[in-house]
Structure formats: structure tokens, C-alpha cells
Amino acid sequence: MVSYQVIEPSPLHQLQINYTSSLYDIYIPLLKKLSKQEATFQASRYCLTHPPKYLEDQIAYLEFLYMNDFLREMDTLLQNNNLDPQLIYLYRLLLNRLNSKPSKAQLQSLQKEKFLHPSLHCLHLFTIIYYYYDLKEYTGLDKYLEQIDEVISTVNEPLTLYYMRIRYHELLFQHYWKTNNPLLAKKYAYKITNTELSPKKICRIYHNLALCNLYTDYRTSMEQAVKAFEAAEKDSLKRWAAIIKNHTIPFIAAYHLQTEKMTTPDPIETAHLAIADKEFTKAIAILENLETWTSFQECYMGAASKNIRLLENAHHRFIHELGDQFFALLPRHYLKRF
Numbered sequence: 001m002v003s004y005q006v007i008e009p010s011p012l013h014q015l016q017i018n019y020t021s022s023l024y025d026i027y028i029p030l031l032k033k034l035s036k037q038e039a040t041f042q043a044s045r046y047c048l049t050h051p052p053k054y055l056e057d058q059i060a061y062l063e064f065l066y067m068n069d070f071l072r073e074m075d076t077l078l079q080n081n082n083l084d085p086q087l088i089y090l091y092r093l094l095l096n097r098l099n100s101k102p103s104k105a106q107l108q109s110l111q112k113e114k115f116l117h118p119s120l121h122c123l124h125l126f127t128i129i130y131y132y133y134d135l136k137e138y139t140g141l142d143k144y145l146e147q148i149d150e151v152i153s154t155v156n157e158p159l160t161l162y163y164m165r166i167r168y169h170e171l172l173f174q175h176y177w178k179t180n181n182p183l184l185a186k187k188y189a190y191k192i193t194n195t196e197l198s199p200k201k202i203c204r205i206y207h208n209l210a211l212c213n214l215y216t217d218y219r220t221s222m223e224q225a226v227k228a229f230e231a232a233e234k235d236s237l238k239r240w241a242a243i244i245k246n247h248t249i250p251f252i253a254a255y256h257l258q259t260e261k262m263t264t265p266d267p268i269e270t271a272h273l274a275i276a277d278k279e280f281t282k283a284i285a286i287l288e289n290l291e292t293w294t295s296f297q298e299c300y301m302g303a304a305s306k307n308i309r310l311l312e313n314a315h316h317r318f319i320h321e322l323g324d325q326f327f328a329l330l331p332r333h334y335l336k337r338f
Helices: 003-007 022-033 036-049 055-067 071-078 085-096 104-111 118-134 142-152 158-178 182-193 199-212 218-234 238-255 267-276 280-287 295-305 308-320 329-336
Strands: none
Touching (some): 022 055, 022 158, 055 118, 085 118, 142 158, 158 182, 199 218, 199 238
């Protein structure tokens, strides 16, 4: 589908639209005549050279910049004192959480805030859920589902509505994945892949889809990991490319015992590959030199040493330390291989 078509509101959603931002008015024509990359870049320049006057425009600008990973430009725009103070507050929270994990107290304080404007109310609810997820509480979305559905239906600007719906699908994917409902998780992941995403989001969603398919389908899992790697390489996302190549792809291969010609500079996944090849002494030698074990590393050590207690403890840690019911299955799978 042509990129601009997925952004334009459907006939149903048009019923709730009563304002169109200047950014939307210039972005759609740009998408019609330029590549997605060039159109998005030019739209980001527009955001900095045409300061938004009205609140709906301010929200659309900041949503566009945030969702397309123009974080420096977003920070610059937030320094404009003419922006709505509530808007600055919420988007500063979004920027800050990228660098530091919020506390439980900060979550509780945020929950007490009130925002009357529909788009700000929606963003407020999303930020609360992000805080829950940052704290590894993936059931935090449950009590807000009805509220989010209601408030999204009142967002009245097309570009803002488009990005709010993507945010919602991202949250639903993460929620269902980490609470071990992979079928539902994949439903929302595929919705996301059919939207216009930033390169980083494309890479991340395929990476997470690869892991979401870990237990069920080696071929699909690996194909999606390769897609994520190719997206990272294409857009020079060096950190993501290294993670996928050195950690994720060997991890999937080791779990499925598909280790032929598979190597990695990552010592932990080297140990994992050794377990797959039944080189248990090699794996133990790597893992026992670590001062402390993560949940994954304790799982690997339990698998290498056939230690039921370590595997059970890793299972407990995945749930109670990481709030991750999906990867809590990993030590159980290795237990069955004894």
C-alpha cells in the first residue's frame, strides 16, 4: 500500500475528525511525490521552521517527531515556551524514560494527574502504561483497556489519531507477548508492520516477532530475525545490528539445535550454542566464571549442569523479577530435555 494511504483516516475514523493539522496537510502531499525517508525528513524540518500555534498542531508535531525517532528535533521543539505546559510535561516524561527507569513513586504520582483534552488524556494513559512496562508489570494495561478505547475514539486530528493507534497496538503486542499470549501478540504485531514506521521501529518489531515465534517455528523466527537485522543494516542502526547478529540469531539457533556454522563473539550465547551441541563442560566453564547470573544465564547453567534447582529458580526469577511469563517457559523447556 502507498505510504500516505495508511495514514489517511478510514471512513469510520473520519467521523471523529474535526481538525486537520498543518503538518498533516504538508506531509501527505510529500508522501505522494517523495520516498518515505525524504518525505519524513522534510516534514521534520517543517516542524522546526514553522512553529505550531494551536494545541492540535503542537500535539501532531510532537507525535510525528517522537514516533519517527526525531528525538533531537523533538527536544528542540519542547524548548519553545509557547507550547502548552501540559504538552511539554507529558512529552518530557516520554523523553526522560528513554534514559532512566521511572520509580514506583513516579508512576503513582503520574496516575493522580488529570488531562481533559482528548489527545493529552490518551497520551497520559499511554505514559502510565509505559511506566508499568518499565517496571516489568505487563498486566498494567488491563485496567486501562476500556479507557484507552474510549479516549482514542475522541482524538480529532488525523495524524495524531494515526500515531495513537500505533502506540496502542505496540502496547497490546508487548502486553500479550510478555503475559504469554503469543497468538494475540502476533495479531497486533502484524497490524504494526502494515503501518508506516520509523527504521528503528521496523527493526524492533521484527526482532520482537522473531522472539515471539521462538517456541513454535524455527523458520519463521529466524526469518523475522534476519528481517530485523537487514533493517538495522540498511539504516545504520549499529547497536541493533550487533544485538541481532551476536545475540538474537545465535539464541534462536541454539534453542532449536540448529548450530551448524553458527558462531558469536557473545560468550553467553557461545555457552548456549555449546549446550545445544552437548558440549556441557565448555558451557559450564564459561558460565561459572560470571560473578552473578541473569535469569537467562542461570537457565543456561541449569541446562548445562542438568541442575533442576537452577532451572526452577530461573523460572521463578523470570516471573517475579522480570514479569516475563513468556521467557519463564524457557527453563521449563530445558527441563523437559533432560
